Amino acid sequence: xxxxxxxxxxxxxxxxxxxxxxxxxxxxxxxxxxxxxxxxxxxxxxxxxxxxxxxxxxxxxxxxxxxxxxxxxxxxxxxxxxxxxxxxxxxxxxxxxxxxxxxxxxxxxxxxxxxxxxxxxxxxxxxxx
Amino acid sequence: xxxxxxxxxxxxxxxxxxxxxxxxxxxxxxxxxxxxxxxxxxxxxxxxxxxxxxxxxxxxxxxxxxxxxxxxxxxxxxxxxxxxxxxxxxxxxxxxxxxxxxxxxxxxxxxxxxxxxxxxxxxxxxxxxxxxxxxxx
Numbered sequence: 001x002x003x004x005x006x007x008x009x010x011x012x013x014x015x016x017x018x019x020x021x022x023x024x025x026x027x028x029x030x031x032x033x034x035x036x037x038x039x040x041x042x043x044x045x046x047x048x049x050x051x052x053x054x055x056x057x058x059x060x061x062x063x064x065x066x067x068x069x070x071x072x073x074x075x076x077x078x079x080x081x082x083x084x085x086x087x088x089x090x091x092x093x094x095x096x097x098x099x100x101x102x103x104x105x106x107x108x109x110x111x112x113x114x115x116x117x118x119x120x121x122x123x124x125x126x127x128x129x
Numbered sequence: 130x131x132x133x134x135x136x137x138x139x140x141x142x143x144x145x146x147x148x149x150x151x152x153x154x155x156x157x158x159x160x161x162x163x164x165x166x167x168x169x170x171x172x173x174x175x176x177x178x179x180x181x182x183x184x185x186x187x188x189x190x191x192x193x194x195x196x197x198x199x200x201x202x203x204x205x206x207x208x209x210x211x212x213x214x215x216x217x218x219x220x221x222x223x224x225x226x227x228x229x230x231x232x233x234x235x236x237x238x239x240x241x242x243x244x245x246x247x248x249x250x251x252x253x254x255x256x257x258x259x260x261x262x263x264x265x266x
Contacts, residue, residue: 004146004147005146008151009150009151009154012151012154012155012158013154015158016154016157016158016161019158019161019162019165020161023161023164023165036171037243037244037246037247037248038244038247039172039174039247039248039250039251039254040251040255041174041251041254041255042172042173043172043173043174043175043254090173090175092173094171095243096243097242097243097244097247098242098243098244099242099243100239100240100241100242100243101199101237101238101239101240101241101242101243101246102239102240103243104243104246105237105239105263108176108263118175119175119176120173120174120175120176121173121174121176121247121250122171122172122173123171123172123173123174123247123251124170124171124172125170125171125172
């Protein structure tokens with residue numbers, strides 16, 4: 001008999017499905033070129049969150065939707081919360097490390113105006129200090 | 130022998146395993162891992178509402194409050210003492226040990242780069258702060 005052993009293929013395919021299930025929420029962030037600030041400590045472990053991405057040149061995005069400008073941020077966050085059943089979703093601000101703090105604070109205030117109850121600042125994990 | 134080979138080919142072709150689907154799936158796996166790896170190294174700090182911190186200031190003993198102001202990329206103020214950013218952790222540890230709730234209120238000047246602000250948050254967290262409240266609107 002020349003039957004092909006399909007077990008490895010099914011094995012790999014199932015691993016692929018599991019990886020996709022795990023990484024799908026992580027991949028729902030905007031594809032903007034940002035340099036996150038590095039940090040050693042880590043705090044929040046939420047796997048489902050709303051991301052606000054602030055690029056070095058003024059680009060703003062909520063999850064993977066790029067907005068026309070910062071003035072549209074509060075409305076976009078409000079729409080995102082309206083589309084979800086949970087109102088305690090963590091909002092993670094992913095800002096470029098070169099941005100002035102004023103821009104980040106404005107984004108955090110807009111997120112609060114949009115209904116965010118829990119806020120976090122994204123960092124790039126830098127190992128042990 | 131020749132007849133055996135002929136009959137084998139005519140019965141079902143060669144018996145080589147088709148590796149194409151396996152390689153296909155494996156390459157997709159590699160691409161997904163390449164995309165997801167930078168995101169897997171992302172983390173975040175939770176920050177409390179500024180309003181809540183302001184309320185806490187009126188309720189709690191003011192002497193127990195810890196206030197950090199990020200003045201520039203390399204200088205901070207802890208309560209009333211101005212110091213280099215590098216000394217922030219060392220200055221905070223005894224204050225946090227004495228603090229009843231471990232809450233640190235942080236403010237930052239508008240022009241300070243976000244990276245310096247996060248470096249201060251990192252030092253505060255590593256000093257043992259339970260909660261970080263970002264003030265200023």
